Structure formats: structure tokens, C-alpha cells
Amino acid sequence: MPFDFKKHDDELLFVPLGGTNEIGMNLNLYRYQGKWLMVDLGIGFADDFLPGIEVVVPKLDGFLPHKKDLLGLVLTHAHEDHLGAVPYLWPELGCPVYATPFTANLLRVKMAEEGLKGRAKIIEVRAGEDYPLGPFTLEMIPITHSIPEMHAVAIRTEAGTVMHTGDWKLDANPLIGPTSDEKTLARYGDEGVLAMVCDSTNVFVEGESGSESDVRTSLMQIIKECSERVVVTTFASNVARLESVIYAALGAGRSVALAGKSLWRVVAAAQEAGYLKDVPPFLNDSEGMKLPRNRVAFICTGCQGESRAALSKIAQAEHPAIRLTPGDTVIFSSRTIPGNETKIGRMHNKLVELGLEVINDHSGFTHVSGHPARMELERMYQLVRPEIAVPVHGERRHIHEHAKLATQLQVKETVTPHNGAVVRLAAGRAEIIGKVTSGYLAVDGTSLMDTESPVLRTRRKIRDDGFLSVSLVLDKKQRLMAPPKFSAPGCLDPEDDRDIFAALREEIEAIIEKGGKPERLEESIRNLLRRALRDELGKKPVLDVHLHRV
Ligand SMILES: [Zn+2]
Ligand SMILES: [Zn+2]
Numbered sequence: 001m002p003f004d005f006k007k008h009d010d011e012l013l014f015v016p017l018g019g020t021n022e023i024g025m026n027l028n029l030y031r032y033q034g035k036w037l038m039v040d041l042g043i044g045f046a047d048d049f050l051p052g053i054e055v056v057v058p059k060l061d062g063f064l065p066h067k068k069d070l071l072g073l074v075l076t077h078a079h080e081d082h083l084g085a086v087p088y089l090w091p092e093l094g095c096p097v098y099a100t101p102f103t104a105n106l107l108r109v110k111m112a113e114e115g116l117k118g119r120a121k122i123i124e125v126r127a128g129e130d131y132p133l134g135p136f137t138l139e140m141i142p143i144t145h146s147i148p149e150m151h152a153v154a155i156r157t158e159a160g161t162v163m164h165t166g167d168w169k170l171d172a173n174p175l176i177g178p179t180s181d182e183k184t185l186a187r188y189g190d191e192g193v194l195a196m197v198c199d200s201t202n203v204f205v206e207g208e209s210g211s212e213s214d215v216r217t218s219l220m221q222i223i224k225e226c227s228e229r230v231v232v233t234t235f236a237s238n239v240a241r242l243e244s245v246i247y248a249a250l251g252a253g254r255s256v257a258l259a260g261k262s263l264w265r266v267v268a269a270a271q272e273a274g275y276l277k278d279v280p281p282f283l284n285d286s287e288g289m290k291l292p293r294n295r296v297a298f299i300c301t302g303c304q305g306e307s308r309a310a311l312s313k314i315a316q317a318e319h320p321a322i323r324l325t326p327g328d329t330v331i332f333s334s335r336t337i338p339g340n341e342t343k344i345g346r347m348h349n350k351l352v353e354l355g356l357e358v359i360n361d362h363s364g365f366t367h368v369s370g371h372p373a374r375m376e377l378e379r380m381y382q383l384v385r386p387e388i389a390v391p392v393h394g395e396r397r398h399i400h401e402h403a404k405l406a407t408q409l410q411v412k413e414t415v416t417p418h419n420g421a422v423v424r425l426a427a428g429r430a431e432i433i434g435k436v437t438s439g440y441l442a443v444d445g446t447s448l449m450d451t452e453s454p455v456l457r458t459r460r461k462i463r464d465d466g467f468l469s470v471s472l473v474l475d476k477k478q479r480l481m482a483p484p485k486f487s488a489p490g491c492l493d494p495e496d497d498r499d500i501f502a503a504l505r506e507e508i509e510a511i512i513e514k515g516g517k518p519e520r521l522e523e524s525i526r527n528l529l530r531r532a533l534r535d536e537l538g539k540k541p542v543l544d545v546h547l548h549r550v
Contacts, residue, residue, distance in 0.1 A: 003422055003434035005066065009034050012159040014197065014423040017438045018042065018058035020392050020399060021419045023201055023338075024081040025440070027058040028164065028392065032157045035134040036066055038073040038095070039153060039164050043084035046442060047339060050451055051463045053442040057085035059450070060092060062420060062436030067093055071133045072123075075099040076166030077150040078106040078237060078269075087114035088441075088448060096121040098131065100140065100149040102273040106237075109265055127151065127181070143180040144171040146212075146370025147237045148275055152185070160194025162425065163384050167199050167393065169369065170376045173213035175240040176275055185383040195425045196386035200394030200402040201371035208375050210368035215333070216244035218365040222331060223248040226357075228293040229328035230254065233303040233311045236262040238370075239270045241333055242299060246279050249297035255280070257288025259310035259322060260301025285310075285321035298322060303334035305343030315350035326355030333366045374405065381409040388413045388430040390423065461542050466491025468529065469544035470508065478518060481550065484508050491533075491541045500536055507532065522547055 005013070012032045019026035025044030030037045046053040063070075072095050075083050083103065087110050090097070097120050099107060104122050111120060125131055131138040135158065140151040145167050155162040163185070170180050202209065223230055223245075232245045242263075249256050256279070258264055270276045288296045300322075302309025311330070313319040324330070330351050336344050351358050361367040371393075372380065381389075389411040391402035396418075403414040413430040415423050420438030424431055440451040449455060468488040473481045484505050486492075492500060511524050522545050529543050 003436055012157055012425045014425055016417055017419055020417050022395055025058055026082050033135040034069055036070045037136050040076055040082040041073055041085045042081035050442055051459050055443040056440040057088050059439035059441050062438055070095045072096045072098055074153055075103050077147050078103040079147055083107055087111050090120055096123055098123050098125050102149040105269040105272050141181050141184050142178045143168040144174040148177050148239050154188055163193050163196040165198045169209045169372050171211050173211045175212045182383055189383050189385040193384050193386040195388040195390055196384050197390045197392055199371055200391040200398040202369055202373050203398050203402045205373040207373050209373045212240045215368050219244050219248040220251055222364055224252045226329045230297040231300055232331045232333055233300045234333040236266045236301055239275050245299055254295055254297040255283055257283035257285055257298045259285040259298055262301050289321055303332055304337055304340045305347045312347055315347045324354055324356055329357040331366055332360035335361050335367050387427045390415050458542055465539045466541040468541045471546040473548045480512055504532055
């Protein structure tokens with residue numbers, strides 16, 4: 001039975017469909033008086049479980065029956081795990097999108113790339129103003145993170161106020177944009193906040209996350225000490241970090257060249273929103289290569305080892321313009337996102353193989369996180385003082401630990417939802433009261449596919465065990481008209497495994513000669529192949545038996 005939302009019209013409900021079983025793919029829904037508000041709509045990255053898939057987006061099935069009551073989508077910031085799914089899923093929703101100018105600029109570019117130019121109504125919002133949307137009134141509150149224009153969203157309703165923090169940290173010197181608006185957060189705390197839905201990413205990190213300005217000082221020093229070419233890779237959307245690298249390069253007498261599409265895209269969006277204005281024009285990669293080695297710094301995409309990004313191509317000496325030589329330095333101004341260790345390690349090895357110096361966040365001070373460590377979380381709870389804590393943006397272990405911390409900080413109630421939980425936000429009665437469908441859709445080339453679909457299950461099996469098909473042509477009397485024909489990509493080699501094919505052929509011929517019920521024939525051959533390949537190879541390939549009767 002689907003959850004009966006109508007029975008709960010007078011209650012404020014929170015329904016996360018992504019981001020509470022993982023770090024990534026954020027999708028949060030609020031419901032009150034029959035109306036819905038969506039906060040963020042992001043992508044997640046696929047793991048080995050989904051062969052051929054890089055990106056997943058949240059499954060909307062649990063929400064789609066209610067989409068006519070969706071008043072809008074609010075984006076807290078422009079990170080992919082918060083807006084990356086909009087181009088894929090907005091056509092299903094068709095609602096207006098609320099975002100600040102920088103986020104809106106990036107979204108417009110992404111929508112245009114997906115052939116949706118001008119389709120969505122994107123409404124630019126600013127801090128310090130009220131945006132009434134049916135039973136909800138929104139206020140965007142500036143808060144620091146690792147991208148410009150991050151905003152927490154205060155959601156006021158007659159049933160109480162929710163502070164939806166999004167991703168944040170408390171950086172006293174963020175370099176770009178204002179510091180976190182602690183005054184407004186505290187004002188909400190004074191007025192009374194019913195629930196805080198808050199970032200759990202770094203709940204296991206003691207102390208504070210550190211400031212962007214400290215990274216800048218360190219990068220200035222590191223780049224000054226480099227003698228030949230410098231290549232810096234970082235998260236493209238961290239505009240303050242880009243500015244730090246630019247200043248560090250200029251300070252060391254180097255011009256800056258960019259390599260990677262997403263960097264150019266972010267730089268354009270940033271300049272349009274008024275950032276990175278007072279820097280000389282950027283060179284492209286081949287212009288950068290024409291400069292003396294000690295007069296250039298490249299900023300590259302690919303800090304997570306992405307196979308198609310610039311740094312990975314440089315490491316494999318396959319980049320169309322950039323060739324590095326011994327004595328050049330590669331700086332990772334980033335951290336390894338869990339799950340990417342192998343890819344990044346492999347790339348690091350290749351860079352060392354080329355004779356390059358590599359500096360990362362282990363061997364130098366090149367990065368600070370954009371998420372709150374425990375002391376910052378404590379400060380946030382002191383400011384906002386919610387009645388209910390709802391940790392999100394975390395795997396189960398992060399969410400569980402965050403709830404423990406909130407309890408230690410005197411928050412009366414905590415709720416730890418999974419994706420798909422229906423959470424009642426009511427003082428003294430906060431709890432999970434139901435469940436809706438949630439899950440993942442794989443972005444497979446140009447289409448979306450359920451990650452539980454038979455196609456992906458079969459693809460996984462083929463990847464692990466290979467595939468074997470056999471075609472048989474039989475006449476009316478059930479006699480073979482030609483020898484069985486095999487094809488076994490990823491399983492057997494047509495030349496090297498000739499003996500195995502010959503043996504299989506003989507056994508199949510024997511089964512057919514023996515006769516028996518025609519309708520059982522396919523099954524008998526399948527059983528034979530299954531047994532023979534298990535004995536011969538110790539594998540269970542995907543089998544396909546074609547019987548043609550003429
Ligand atoms: Zn973020
Ligand atoms: Zn995030």
C-alpha cells in the first residue's frame with residue numbers, strides 16, 4: 001500500500017530520496033498542507049557494481065504521483081551532488097527552479113548541453129529576502145563551503161521552521177564571497193527552529209576544517225619553490241581555490257593556462273557572476289606549452305583520476321597539447337573522494353613514472369575540506385538550537401555518529417532516515433512514519449535505466465563470467481543441418497580454445513542424436529553447457545541457445 005500522505009496534511013513531513021544512504025545524490029523533499037518543496041537534485045557516482053555506468057540519479061517513482069503539488073526546486077549550491085541530476089530529471093518534474101546567480105548560470109549551461117536550453121523557469125534568488133511558496137516561506141542564508149554562493153535554506157511554515165543547511169563549513173576567511181551569516185542563523189535560533197537537516201560528511205573529523213586562506217598561503221610557497229612546469233589539479237567548482245592557484249602562479253612570475261572543459265565552464269560562470277574579474281586572460285593548453293617551462297602554471301581537471309579528464313591524459317602521455325618532462329611538478333589541491341583511491345593511485349604511479357614531482361594533501365598542505373568538522377557542528381547546534389536533528393549527506397555510519405553528537409549537544413530528538421523514509425517533523429513526535437519507493441537510475445549513454453534492471457544484472461554477469469552463445473539449425477525430423485556455431489566473447493578464444501569448442505560440439509550432437517522431446521532440447525543443451533563450462537573453466541558464463549527449425 002502506498003503511503004497515504006493525505007492523512008498527514010496538517011503535519012510537516014521530510015522525505016529524502018537521496019543523500020541519506022550515501023555521500024552524494026542529494027534529493028530532499030518537504031511536504032506541508034498537501035504541497036511539496038524539493039531541495040537539491042544531484043547525481044551520485046556509480047561503483048563497480050554497475051559496469052559501464054559512471055553516474056546515477058535518484059529514482060523518483062515514490063514522488064511522481066504527487067508532482068502536480070510540487071511548488072518548486074531550490075538549489076543550495078552548484079555541486080554536482082546537488083544539481084547534477086536536474087538536466088536528467090527536470091523534464092519529469094517541470095517545476096520552477098530557485099537558485100542564486102552563480103548556481104543558476106551553471107545550471108543554464110548544463111541544461112543547454114542536454115538540449116533543454118530555456119525550457120526550465122530558473123528564478124534567481126538572493127540572501128536576506130523572503131520567498132513565499134504556498135505554505136512555505138524560504139530564506140537563503142549565506143554559508144561558506146568549497147564553491148561560491150552556498151546557501152542554507154530556512155523553510156518557515158505554520159508547523160515550524162526547518163533549517164536545511166546543505167553543505168557548509170565555518171571559514172572565517174573564505175577568500176570569495178561572504179563569511180557564514182552566523183547572525184541570521186542565531187536569529188532563527190532565537191525565534192525557535194523545529195528541525196535542522198544537516199551535513200554529516202566530516203562528523204568523524206575532530207577540530208575544524210581549516211580555512212581557504214591558509215591553503216592559499218601554502219600554495220604560494222609551494223609554487224614559488226617549483227623550478228620547471230607546474231600543473232595544479234583541483235575541483236573545478238572551487239573558485240576560491242582557482243583564484244589561489246592563479247595568484248600563486250602570478251606571484252611566481254608564471255602565466256596561467258587551463259586544461260579541461262569543466263574548468264572553462266566554471267570560469268565563465270564565475271566571471272559572469274562577478275568573480276575572477278581582476279586576473280589576466282587565461283591561456284589555453286597549447287599556448288601554455290609554448291612558454292618557457294618556469295613561466296607557466298596549468299590548472300587541470302581530473303583530480304579524482306577521471307579517465308577522460310586532462311590530468312589522466314597527461315599521465316598517460318596522451319594529452320593533445322600538454323607533455324610533461326622530468327623536473328615538472330604536479331600538485332593535487334584536492335582530497336581523494338572515497339571510492340576513487342585505486343584510480344588516483346594508478347594515475348599517481350604514472351606521473352611518477354614520467355619523472356615528475358607529485359605533491360598531494362598527504363605530502364603538503366594543499367587542501368582543506370568544505371564540510372564541517374566536529375567543532376563546527378557544535379557551533380552550528382549552538383547557533384540554531386533545533387528541537388529535532390535530522391542528519392543527512394552521509395553514509396549510515398556518518399548519520400548514526402551525527403545523531404549521537406546532536407544528542408550530546410542537548411538536541412531533544414534525532415531522526416536518522418534512510419532514502420525513502422517519511423519523517424514527521426513535530427516536537428515530541430518526530431519519527432519515521434512511513435516509506436516510499438526510492439532507488440537509483442543509471443545514466444547509461446543517453447538513457448536512464450533502473451539499476452535493478454535485468455539488463456544491468458546480465459551486464460554485470462557478462463563482465464564477471466563472460467558470455468557463450470550457440471546456434472543450431474534443425475530440420476523437421478530434428479536433425480542438425482550444420483555443425484553447431486559458437487560465439488563466446490570474453491569467455492573462450494576461437495583459436496586457443498578450439499579443443500573445448502570441438503568437445504562441446506560433439507556433446508551437443510550426441511544430445512540431438514539421442515532424440516527426446518523437442519521442447520526439452522534447449523534446456524538439455526543449456527544444462528550441458530553449464531556443466532561443461534563449470535568443469536572446464538570453473539566459470540558460469542551467461543548462456544544463449546538459439547534453435548532454428550526449418
Ligand atoms: Zn557541496
Ligand atoms: Zn554535497
